[in-house]
Amino acid sequence: MKNDEVMNIAKKRGFLWSSFEIYSGVAGFFDYGPLGATLKNNIMNKWRKYYVVSEGFYEIESPTIMPEEALKASGHVDHFTDPMTECKDCLEVFRADHVINDATGKDVEGLENEELSRILSEEKLSCPRCGGHLTHVWSYNLMFQTVIGSKGKKTGYMRPETAQGIFIPFKRLLRFNRGKLPFGVVQMGKAYRNEISPRQGVIRLREFTQAEVEIFVDPRNKNHPNFREVSDDILNLYSSESQIKETDPSKLTAQQAVKEKIISSEILTYQLCLAQRFLRDLGIPDKVIRFRQHLSSEMAHYAIDCWDVEIKTDSFGWIEIIGIADRTDFDLKSHSKHSKEDLRVFIEYSEPKKVTKMVAKPQMKKFGPLFKADAPKIMEALKNLDASDIKESLEKKGNYPIEIDGTIHNLTPDLIEFQEVEETLRGEKIYPHVIEPSYGIDRIIYSVLLHCFGKEEDRTILKLPADIAPVEVNVFPLVNKEELTHIAQEIKKQLRKQGFIAEYDASGTIGRRYARSDEIGVPYAVTIDHNSLEDNTVTIRNRDDSKQVRIPIKEVYNILGDLIDLKIKFQDL
RNA sequence: GCGGCUGUAGUCUAGUCUGGUUAGGACUUGGGCCUUCCAAGCCUACGACCCGGGUUCAAAUCCCGGCAGCCGCACCA
Numbered sequence: 001m002k003n004d005e006v007m008n009i010a011k012k013r014g015f016l017w018s019s020f021e022i023y024s025g026v027a028g029f030f031d032y033g034p035l036g037a038t039l040k041n042n043i044m045n046k047w048r049k050y051y052v053v054s055e056g057f058y059e060i061e062s063p064t065i066m067p068e069e070a071l072k073a074s075g076h077v078d079h080f081t082d083p084m085t086e087c088k089d090c091l092e093v094f095r096a097d098h099v100i101n102d103a104t105g106k107d108v109e110g111l112e113n114e115e116l117s118r119i120l121s122e123e124k125l126s127c128p129r130c131g132g133h134l135t136h137v138w139s140y141n142l143m144f145q146t147v148i149g150s151k152g153k154k155t156g157y158m159r160p161e162t163a164q165g166i167f168i169p170f171k172r173l174l175r176f177n178r179g180k181l182p183f184g185v186v187q188m189g190k191a192y193r194n195e196i197s198p199r200q201g202v203i204r205l206r207e208f209t210q211a212e213v214e215i216f217v218d219p220r221n222k223n224h225p226n227f228r229e230v231s232d233d234i235l236n237l238y239s240s241e242s243q244i245k246e247t248d249p250s251k252l253t254a255q256q257a258v259k260e261k262i263i264s265s266e267i268l269t270y271q272l273c274l275a276q277r278f279l280r281d282l283g284i285p286d287k288v289i290r291f292r293q294h295l296s297s298e299m300a301h302y303a304i305d306c307w308d309v310e311i312k313t314d315s316f317g318w319i320e321i322i323g324i325a326d327r328t329d330f331d332l333k334s335h336s337k338h339s340k341e342d343l344r345v346f347i348e349y350s351e352p353k354k355v356t357k358m359v360a361k362p363q364m365k366k367f368g369p370l371f372k373a374d375a376p377k378i379m380e381a382l383k384n385l386d387a388s389d390i391k392e393s394l395e396k397k398g399n400y401p402i403e404i405d406g407t408i409h410n411l412t413p414d415l416i417e418f419q420e421v422e423e424t425l426r427g428e429k430i431y432p433h434v435i436e437p438s439y440g441i442d443r444i445i446y447s448v449l450l451h452c453f454g455k456e457e458d459r460t461i462l463k464l465p466a467d468i469a470p471v472e473v474n475v476f477p478l479v480n481k482e483e484l485t486h487i488a489q490e491i492k493k494q495l496r497k498q499g500f501i502a503e504y505d506a507s508g509t510i511g512r513r514y515a516r517s518d519e520i521g522v523p524y525a526v527t528i529d530h531n532s533l534e535d536n537t538v539t540i541r542n543r544d545d546s547k548q549v550r551i552p553i554k555e556v557y558n559i560l561g562d563l564i565d566l567k568i569k570f571q572d573l
Numbered sequence: 574g575c576g577g578c579u580g581u582a583g584u585c586u587a588g589u590c591u592g593g594u595u596a597g598g599a600c601u602u603g604g605g606c607c608u609u610c611c612a613a614g615c616c617u618a619c620g621a622c623c624c625g626g627g628u629u630c631a632a633a634u635c636c637c638g639g640c641a642g643c644c645g646c647a648c649c650a
Binding site: 008011012018021022023024025026027075076079080081082084086094095098140142160193195196197198199204300458459476478479480481484507508509510511512513514515516518527529530531539541546548 | 603613624640642649
């Protein structure tokens with residue numbers, strides 16, 4: 001269905017509406033209504049079944065407010081910005097780097113604002129629109145800033161992604177996973193970006209929900225042990241090559257994609273397949289799904305391969321709803337550097353390696369009295385120096401100068417004895433690489449609504465898969481007569497007792513109630529009619545084709561349970 | 574952030590130009606009647622001038638500002 005129709009029904013039926021409506025609303029913020037919030041929970045729980053249950057990745061939850069240092073390390077404070085310049089005459093705002101690039105062809109990405117300002121004036125660049133004067137360049141940071149603590153000494157930001165909350169406690173997570181790669185950690189939660197002018201409804205929110213997975217792997221092994229399970233999945237791949245050559249996306253099996261090196265690794269391909277399976281399970285048809293590879297020019301500098309899962313929409317074109325990237329070791333390295341914590345993983349060799357190396361052993365009898373307090377420091381320094389260099393210098397020049405706290409000490413051959421030692425290396429420390437599937441939950445919900453809504457004649461049916469439908473079953477007396485309503489009420493009560501989300505409705509005609517029920521995607525309706533009085537049976541109506549089957553009341557609960565858990569199909573009843 | 578257009582019940586809309594009675598209708602929704610299977614009918618009720626300021630005896634109507642939506646530009650690590 002079309003965007004407008006879907007959003008109208010979503011608003012009317014309590015899925016989604018813009019926030020703060022009675023105060024005119026604020027762009028970029030949406031409420032989930034009663035059905036929307038339930039649908040969102042169902043989808044998020046289904047996501048957990050994929051990643052937490054099946055893949056075995058544990059979920060964590062970290063704060064949405066983060067201190068400046070953490071986001072400085074991640075690069076967001078300095079680089080999650082756009083360099084802007086404004087025309088003094090027509091007040092138009094431009095990306096400064098784009099103005100320079102367009103006018104001169106120079107690639108100025110990543111340059112400082114001062115540098116950009118200098119280039120603007122040196123090149124005598126003026127407003128591309130009216131030719132007016134451009135102001136100095138300023139950074140527009142997309143993060144919401146706040147203050148931590150009452151004295152306001154500490155700057156904080158609302159997190160722009162949930163991923164950082166996984167990288168920062170990496171040491172603890174590694175320990176939880178008993179020090180072994182690979183392992184994955186997930187986080188679902190809100191993230192915030194102060195978009196300049198969000199105008200695509202729920203597609204571009206200033207506060208949105210992400211579901212992110214960070215899979216930490218040994219960079220030398222990006223295969224996946226269960227790849228065979230997905231190797232025949234067919235992926236609609238829009239590679240960077242076909243984008244450049246302007247050819248159509250091609251459908252390949254996962255196996256072909258790896259073999260032909262279209263996707264950089266098995267593990268990344270596996271994640272693409274998983275994403276596709278998840279979307280299928282939400283009722284999104286394959287024909288509106290494609291995987292678009294980032295062009296090397298648009299890829300973040302820390303990624304080596306990145307694929308967006310895109311969904312076709314009528315009013316926004318192909319939109320990104322999931323990004324699956326190989327982020328390499330960028331984040332862990334950067335947090336290591338800024339925090340001075342060693343975020344590497346010790347990888348044990350399958351066979352310990354024996355290496356022989358030269359060691360410089362100080363002769364302590366002479367060494368101690370000669371250097372006194374500096375002796376321990378010199379010994380420490382010796383450990384980090386290449387012993388063969390020292391040996392060479394001693395043999396050739398007769399001495400080896402070493403600087404400790406500004407004082408130069410001369411080592412002479414009589415102070416050092418050299419030994420060849422055999423060392424056993426059991427492994428090495430490395431930064432793991434990170435494979436990151438990052439889901440935009442709000443966009444996924446929009447896609448589900450967009451592609452599950454269908455029109456049949458003059459009625460609208462929301463064909464949600466039964467296991468994510470917010471209301472699972474409706475109970476209707478055929479007509480509003482006491483002998484039927486009391487049975488219906490009783491069945492509803494029993495359904496609720498057994499954990500179903502069930503509603504009862506006796507208003508108006510039965511057709512009207514079915515229509516309302518279809519519009520909010522209730523998969524099944526139990527109808528109590530006059531036969532029910534005689535033989536204790538009711539009908540179960542299937543939303544998608546309005547067909548009904550008659551079954552004994554006492555079997556209703558088990559059958560509905562199996563239907564909703566997708567264990568049986570309605571057609572097989 | 575810039576320009577254009579727009580803003581009346583949950584929805585669609587009349588009225589706005591040319592200021593003046595109780596802001597009218599349809600659908601939806603609630604209650605009732607009727608009704609033995611897909612938005613039928615009848616009765617009845619609830620429900621609105623985006624917000625703020627100005628002009629005026631009087632503002633849904635005219636003017637200014639804000640907010641939001643749509644379209645175009647720009648932006649979207």
